[in-house]
Amino acid sequence: MFDFLRRLFSPSPASDPAPARGPDLAEVDAEWLIVGLGNPGAQYAATRHNVGYMALDELVGAPLQPLPGIKAHGLMVPDTNAFAVRSTTYMNLSGAGIAPVAQKLGIPPERIVVLHDELDLPAGKVRVKLGGNENGHNGLKSLTEHLGTRDYIRVRIGIGRPPKGTPVPDWVLGPVEDEGLADQITLAAEAARLTVTDGLQRAQNVIHPKS
Known part of the structure; x- marks a missing residue:
């Protein structure tokens, strides 16, 4: 727990200086793509909008590496056939970094798993689903635009709605609460791991009762 919080409130691997050069996608053999949504830069690392980045970091357990010629960082997820990726653009342009990776790896939308913050779920809840509306989420809107479909899998990480009088942008870009966050x-x-190893239904059956 304390190690997680220390990493959380340190600069994101996406903002570390001069990371190692990433793999040539032509040599990557992956059947799934797991995407973490967020904003790059240390100033955003501990905000609600970046819980997708946090979950991807937890999944991979190592800094993602720059992908040559693409606005994204990526790395294979250990012990899976999934490639983890995050865009190095800001949230509202996420699709510009993610879609080229999916295209180069030949991964269809139904095998793309997106980790993202969800206003319509209370903090502490995690839900998995295929497709659906973007509900105003600019990262999802950009993905849908660049992928040409809404039919990708979402791992929805609840951050709850802001208190009355707090604008949504201020809420999502505000610091995330640490109580229960690590879990x-x-x-x-x-x-995300269960989805790519055991399928969507199995992931739902296991995850939904836990939160």
Whole structure:
């Protein structure tokens, strides 16, 4: 728990200086793509909008590496046939970094798993589903635009609605509460892993009763 919180409130691996050069996607053999949504930069690392990044970091357990010629960082997820990726653009342009990776790896939308913050779930909840509306989430909107479909899998990480009088942008870009966060992030990472190893239904059956 304390190690997780220390990493959380340190700069994100996406913002570390001069990371190692990443793999050539032509040499990557992956059947799934797992995407973490968020904003790059240390100033956003501990915000509610970046819980997708946090869950991806938990899943991979190592800094993602720059992908040559693409606005994204990526790395294979250990012990799976999934490639983890995050865009190095800001949230509202996420699809510009993610879609080229999916195209180069030949991964169809139904094998793309997206970890993201969800206003319509209370903090602590994690839910997995295929497709659906973006509900105003700019990262999902960008993915849908660039992928040409809404039919990708979402791991929805609850952050709850803001208190009355607090604008949504201020809420999602505000610091995430640390109480119970480590368990929620671990559960979201488990949801993504189960989806690619055991399938969507199995992931739902295991994850939904836990939160």
